[in-house]
Amino acid sequence: MYSYLLPEFVVERREERCIRCRVCERQCANGVHSYDAERDQMWAAEQACVGCQRCAVFCPTQALTVRPHPAEYRPNSSWTREKLQDLKKQAETGGVILTGSGNDKPYRIYWDHLVLNASQVTNPSIDPLREPMELKTFLGRKPDTLKIVLHGEDVRIESELYPNIPVATPIVFSAMSYGAISYQAFKSLAMAAKEYGTLFNTGEGGLPAAMRQDYGKNAIVQCASGRFGVDPEYLNCAAAIEIKIGQGAKPGIGGHLPGEKVSENISVTRMIPQGTDALSPAPQHDIYSIEDLSMLIYALKEATNYEKPVSVKIAAVHNVAAIASGMVRAGADIIAIDGLRGGTGAAPKIIRDNVGIPIELALAAVDQRLREEGIRHKCSILAAGGIRCSADVVKAVALGADAVYIGTSALVAMGCTLCQKCYTGKCNWGICTQDPYLAKRLNPEIASQRLINLLRGWSHEIKEMLGGMGINAIESLRGNREHLRGVGLAEWELNVLGVKGAGE
Amino acid sequence: MERVFVKPEVCIGCHLCAVWCAVAHSRSKNIIKAFLYEEPRPLPRVIVEERLPLTFALPCRHCAEPDCVFACISGALYKDRQTGRVVHDASRCVGCCSCVMACPYGCIILNNEEEEKKVLKCDLCAGLEFPYCVRHCPNGALVYGSTKGDCR
Numbered sequence: 001m002y003s004y005l006l007p008e009f010v011v012e013r014r015e016e017r018c019i020r021c022r023v024c025e026r027q028c029a030n031g032v033h034s035y036d037a038e039r040d041q042m043w044a045a046e047q048a049c050v051g052c053q054r055c056a057v058f059c060p061t062q063a064l065t066v067r068p069h070p071a072e073y074r075p076n077s078s079w080t081r082e083k084l085q086d087l088k089k090q091a092e093t094g095g096v097i098l099t100g101s102g103n104d105k106p107y108r109i110y111w112d113h114l115v116l117n118a119s120q121v122t123n124p125s126i127d128p129l130r131e132p133m134e135l136k137t138f139l140g141r142k143p144d145t146l147k148i149v150l151h152g153e154d155v156r157i158e159s160e161l162y163p164n165i166p167v168a169t170p171i172v173f174s175a176m177s178y179g180a181i182s183y184q185a186f187k188s189l190a191m192a193a194k195e196y197g198t199l200f201n202t203g204e205g206g207l208p209a210a211m212r213q214d215y216g217k218n219a220i221v222q223c224a225s226g227r228f229g230v231d232p233e234y235l236n237c238a239a240a241i242e243i244k245i246g247q248g249a250k251p252g253i254g255g256h257l258p259g260e261k262v263s264e265n266i267s268v269t270r271m272i273p274q275g276t277d278a279l280s281p282a283p284q285h286d287i288y289s290i291e292d293l294s295m296l297i298y299a300l301k302e303a304t305n306y307e308k309p310v311s312v313k314i315a316a317v318h319n320v321a322a323i324a325s326g327m328v329r330a331g332a333d334i335i336a337i338d339g340l341r342g343g344t345g346a347a348p349k350i351i352r353d354n355v356g357i358p359i360e361l362a363l364a365a366v367d368q369r370l371r372e373e374g375i376r377h378k379c380s381i382l383a384a385g386g387i388r389c390s391a392d393v394v395k396a397v398a399l400g401a402d403a404v405y406i407g408t409s410a411l412v413a414m415g416c417t418l419c420q421k422c423y424t425g426k427c428n429w430g431i432c433t434q435d436p437y438l439a440k441r442l443n444p445e446i447a448s449q450r451l452i453n454l455l456r457g458w459s460h461e462i463k464e465m466l467g468g469m470g471i472n473a474i475e476s477l478r479g480n481r482e483h484l485r486g487v488g489l490a491e492w493e494l495n496v497l498g499v500k501g502a503g504e
Numbered sequence: 505m506e507r508v509f510v511k512p513e514v515c516i517g518c519h520l521c522a523v524w525c526a527v528a529h530s531r532s533k534n535i536i537k538a539f540l541y542e543e544p545r546p547l548p549r550v551i552v553e554e555r556l557p558l559t560f561a562l563p564c565r566h567c568a569e570p571d572c573v574f575a576c577i578s579g580a581l582y583k584d585r586q587t588g589r590v591v592h593d594a595s596r597c598v599g600c601c602s603c604v605m606a607c608p609y610g611c612i613i614l615n616n617e618e619e620e621k622k623v624l625k626c627d628l629c630a631g632l633e634f635p636y637c638v639r640h641c642p643n644g645a646l647v648y649g650s651t652k653g654d655c656r
Contacts, residue, residue, distance in 0.1 A: 023520055058642065446643065
């Protein structure tokens with residue numbers, strides 16, 4: 001069928017700078033650039049361009065500019081270009097429109113409507129370069145009371161303590177499975193987590209046996225609806241276990257890793273035959289209630305001798321606070337909430353863009369509810385979905401998160417440009433692909449260093465912000481909404497967030 | 505001796521090493537000027553072998569017992585005892601291509617751009633601060649040092 005779609009991007013080549021080195025041609029997995037020896041000229045098949053900017057970054061003479069195509073339909077606030085293009089696409093394919101990355105629609109980003117406090121005159125701010133500043137965070141259930149016994153100089157804790165995992169900074173890499181992302185990207189996350197003293201999350205694709213000894217102690221291993229790669233060694237080598245109920249980018253939706261991506265190593269890791277589709281059902285078929293969830297939580301605790309905290313990850317949806325309360329009562333030590341803007345390797349666009357609620361509201365509601373019920377200490381809260389910078393981390397902690405999950409930010413640090421074509425398997429940056437030629441574009445030594453630099457940079461900035469507030473430990477900010485004020489928010493939003501308006 | 509090591513597992517086949525090698529051996533050292541306006545056109549001394557997905561850059565190995573030196577009929581190629589480099593003295597080269605045939609790696613290139621045919625080979629960017637191919641490799645697939653483990 002002849003396509004009525006307009007091209008998405010325009011590829012401009014400044015001929016006076018182009019040296020015909022063909023680097024762009026070699027870097028484009030979509031076949032946009034080609035060299036014409038007869039004319040000694042480069043051509044661009046713009047309709048295939050996804051706007052990933054790989055060619056523009058790699059062009060040694062900066063001859064290339066890739067930008068959104070200026071062709072427009074008659075302006076219409078209701079029938080936008082995107083809506084028209086989607087309609088045409090579906091008229092041509094009859095299918096569900098797939099996409100990758102997180103929700104890109106202009107829902108209110110509450111982080112940008114929250115401002116932080118700083119000390120002036122009446123209390124001193126702290127210079128983190130001169131004074132100690134603690135970012136260390138413990139993830140897991142805390143005891144109801146702490147009974148200590150003093151023996152002279154020696155202090156002994158009498159209360160029963162639960163397994164807790166220390167992380168050097170309240171930033172954890174969120175679940176991205178080996179299979180969804182390349183081995184190189186997966187390993188880069190593991191290397192960075194180990195080096196910095198934080199955690200990465202295996203997603204539902206298992207943990208390759210070769211990585212268990214070196215990186216298991218920094219891994220949160222997932223047990224998802226497909227149960228891929230779950231065995232006793234997998235569970236026991238990890239720092240924590242996570243039951244994945246939902247994902248912010250696609251609440252209520254399962255997963256589908258196409259068979260062509262199930263290579264030999266992935267098939268071994270996931271424990272499925274090579275070349276078969278890896279289907280994750282939408283629900284966990286053994287969890288239809290809080291009681292069922294409790295059974296799986298305790299089955300996993302039993303399997304790991306009660307030595308590891310068990311996390312339950314859900315997408316932020318309407319009754320998130322009540323659900324979270326049930327999860328804690330079911331025995332979850334960590335609850336991970338993934339908001340509306342969380343990323344994905346593949347999701348139906350209609351789901352990604354329309355289902356779920358923003359993480360800021362969900363997080364505030366959950367923290368508030370658990371406090372009211374007196375069970376906040378029984379779990380740590382991990383907030384995920386749209387954490388873009390260190391200020392978002394600080395605001396999340398002030399809203400009640402123990403730590404945050406970062407997925408998209410980590411990918412961007414490794415090279416991702418959010419072209420949203422993860423589902424095609426042709427990631428030019430070597431992140432979301434299983435093509436060995438593309439995957440080796442990501443050198444784990446370089447990518448892990450980029451991730452470590454990101455964690456270091458954010459941690460420095462968090463310390464600066466804490467110091468400004470006159471706080472010397474992240475623990476003192478946790479759930480401390482007095483340090484937040486809302487700007488440009490309606491009363492109901494301020495109420496849900498539990499913060500005052502600026503000036504109040 | 506210090507030389508260039510290659511890491512095929514992270515070579516992405518972009519050929520930027522070859523592009524910058526040509527720039528390093530241009531008169532102007534300006535990438536656009538070198539490629540578009542210099543006559544003769546500067547040529548790279550490094551080749552990139554490709555059988556996808558495998559790719560790797562292949563600069564001169566500066567062999568301990570270099571076949572090219574043994575094959576050279578005019579004494580243009582010699583092994584520098586102090587630096588260990590295999591050096592090409594263009595003033596003595598007669599363009600017989602014996603070295604091109606002798607090199608088991610295909611690392612010696614015949615310069616067809618100039619009237620007087622002579623060969624070209626990697627000089628580890630002699631006279632420049634650091635080998636251009638290594639500096640400009642975007643993925644750390646080329647490293648420079650005495651052993652692979654001790655590279656910059």
